[in-house]
Amino acid sequence: MNMRQVGIEIPKVDVLEKALGEAKYGADLPCQEPLHLKVLRSPTSHAKIVRMQMEKALRVSGVERIFTAKDIPGKNLVGTIVKDQPILASDRVRYIGDAVALIAARTEEAAEEAAQKVVVVYEDLPSIIHPEEALHPHAPLIHEKGNLLLEFHVIKGDVQKGFKEAEVVVEETYTTTWVDHAYLEPDAGISYLDEKGRITIVCPTQNVHYDQKEVASVLSLPLDQVRIIQCSTGGGFGGRLDVTIQCLLALAAFHLKQPVRIVYSREEVFQVTSKRHPLTIRYKSGAKKDGKLIAIEVDILGDTGAYASYGGTVAIRSAVHATGPYQVPNVKVRSRMAYTNNSWSGAMRGFGVPQMAFAHESQMDLLAQALKMDPIEIRLKNCLRVGSETATGQTLTASVGIGETLKKVKEWRDKLSLLKDDSKKPFIKKGVGIGSMWYGIGNTGIANPSTAQMEIDPDGEIRLFTGVADIGQGSDTVLLQIASEAIGVSLDEIRLIRADTAVTTDAGATSASRQTYISGNAILDAIKNLKHSAIQEASQLLNIDENDLFFENGKVKSRTCLTTSIPLREIAKRCAKILKGEGSFDPETTKLDPQTGQGVPYATYAFATHLAEVEVDTESGKVSVNRVIASHDVGKAIHPQNVIGQIMGGVAMGTGFALMEEYVPGEKTSFVNYLIPTSKDVPEVIPIVVEDKEPTGPFGAKGVGEPALIPSAPAILNAIAEAIGQRIYDLPANLERVLGAVQKRKLA
């Protein structure tokens, strides 16, 4: 198929307004004389609230009202799946930063002063810091139902038998820690009653329809009384999948009946938004002499912190992805997620898979080392291909590009002559490492539909309606490209209406790398239906049988009479009504078996391999990543530049995950002490786009948002291991850990 809008180089549709600084982010939103909101938060990680005294705070000039849990008319609990997180704590706080009271005042200063004058008397409860401790039978309970949020298993074949047949076995324990999303825009937004009296919230978010449900539940309002509008959003990476400021804004606007505004400081964002789940992964792998994997046994324990958020999702997805992109006949995985009194963990780019990839890719290199095999060869030998069966018993039927990504990286590696240590700097050791991954597109084994509408009105305006939130990843452009390609009109002729619950329908979250694939397909479905109704209308207008008509390049044409053709706009104009196509798509998945995890969790998977070249300063432990070759099977790159942009950003984030990002609750407060890579720390990136088309994807597309990040850290860690001859099992590989490994190597 010769495509005009897909796979071409065009600017992103929002690029100009962002480059010119015209885009309105949360803190830029115009709002007439709003009241300013400030949250009072818990200074302690676990305590009973004995009493609160507001008198002094209420006397601060400019203070309008102070809200507590008692002011919440509906359900004071939110959460994506398990609802256990209060908007304002009523009797108990569970982490440093739990919201306790909300102050509304005429100025930010007054709100802040009042926050300092609210007296809260706490009675400390014992805090649980480690998930192992949380699961101890006599551990104090953080939530009444117990400290285990979820336990999930994937069981296939017979691991005992598998390990008996194994000729080499490696077993290690890997740990990862909290990581902050570090999105550029601190959470901020406004709320007001719109012309229809609806509680309206304008803010950065990854999912307006989810926000709408949470706000409605908190305020005990029908859904149509709540409206969420997404403003320009400065990044998300999963951090804006949970509600952040939405319910606080809504609560104040609901009671005060006037506009309110909240702007988090960066410190507040660090303290109170979700983090990547720290996982401890015990991983045992067995292989035959020829390198073929025969069994893996994996035990995962995660820290969800004070609340559930996406803890269950991460426990399940990490278990499902535990094998890596490899065929393993015997699999036993146990994955548990426990509550603690740490900062709450939530969704973050990859949902546990980046942590798992660090473990399974380290294991692959250890096996290769034990078998004296080339790291790429052992991966090629085991990698999934068409016809392979995954650990959950799913047979892959198409678009399994892992082998191709490995081959592309191998071509690069074989022509590089890398391992020349510098004689002038004998303390510098160089190394090359490989990291591969697979990633299921969309939610795991549950329905995750998207809907969309496409319409054309008699005035000739063509409109695309989608609930998809573009958080900078480029869905506005990609979805318009898909629509314009399918309908046969140019991209700038289509008006995009998106992410406003009053005018768009649920597209699900911008997460799980799902929007191109799922919402792209929903749009194609809408266009199919729009074309159908256009043909019906044209049939009447032209008095030609429907079966003789077909749709091509924005026109309805006749098969028999070659001169008969009527443009879409003409049809709408002549029949004087809006032509509309409704569309939806839900990928084909099955529910996973609760005992064995067997089933079809995803309709399709993305695959990738990175090669990292590093230099290790063996006297200080400082690691420099010089270059990353990043090869990604995305199915089809709808917007190639954007795919490359995702890969570049993924490598940058992966470099931080590998080497320096380390959130510590109560200690790391802002970018002053939470370090992410700067432009000087980010390697050169050579992106390679592999297009193994997915038959069910829009024009063959899958996804790339999370896959871009996942293989970087494993490749970097494997490169460090090669450079210094000693492996690091705990992330990040900071100065102390790398130097420790060098010293351990010397002792060995």
Add this chain to the structure above:
Amino acid sequence: MIPPFEYKIPNTIEETCDLLWKAKGKAKIIAGGTDLVIGLRNGDQAPSVIIDITRIEQLRKIEEKNSTLSIGATVTHSEIASSPSVRKYGKVLSDAASEIGSPQIRNVGTIGGNIVNASPAADTLPPLMVLNAMGRVISKEEERQVPLAQLFKGPYQTQLKPHELLVQISFQKLHPEVKSSFVRLARRDAMAIARMNVAVVFQVEQSRIKDIRIAVGSVTPTPQRMSGAETFLEGEKLEEKLLKKASLKVSETMIRQSGIRPSTSYKQPVVEALFIRAMKKALEE
């Protein structure tokens, strides 16, 4: 929230001294603000008066006088890094200034600010220590010259009285044959506080070490000269083994000053290595 304060912009040193005197210890000086503003924001600092000294022309100059090079307190790190005379007569300082923070920080942060903030990790302090820099301090009461080494009391604390103003730093120009270097380690390659920073200055005469000065930052509560290692090396023949032994003196001093801490197992071997690296770098340059 930053509490309200008065903002004064004097044009002369005298005016500044008057303002400081009147403020009775409740004033803070601002130049680049790269440390003060953070302090204001996180509540560590709550002055009632802030005195902006960036308009005082006298403080903005780099001057050569006979054998001395003087740098005004509000000269920025960028200006130091790009000054031909600092590069010529005090390259160790020029190198350090060019590695501080980021271009934005270097464009506003000043040498005077870096000194009086007295961070144990400040990048200009080890170079100034090995240059035997002197500070010129003025107040309504008196004017005095103070060796930089005597200016520090503890982490983030100086001996300056609240009404005193540091106006200038000066040091003896280094001769062209003098070897010097600055070596820095941080957790990332820009915008990171130094984990360690080492400055060395020495001469080599008939392959023997002469006039050696060593200072290490970030490992002791205040910037220190490593006098044990200096004495050990003075007059000795420059050999690999000797450097190794001297490096142990450096780490000994660190441990004596800072005690054994959880970070010591990392810092000890690294400070030794960085010291040796600094010595070799100086010889290469």
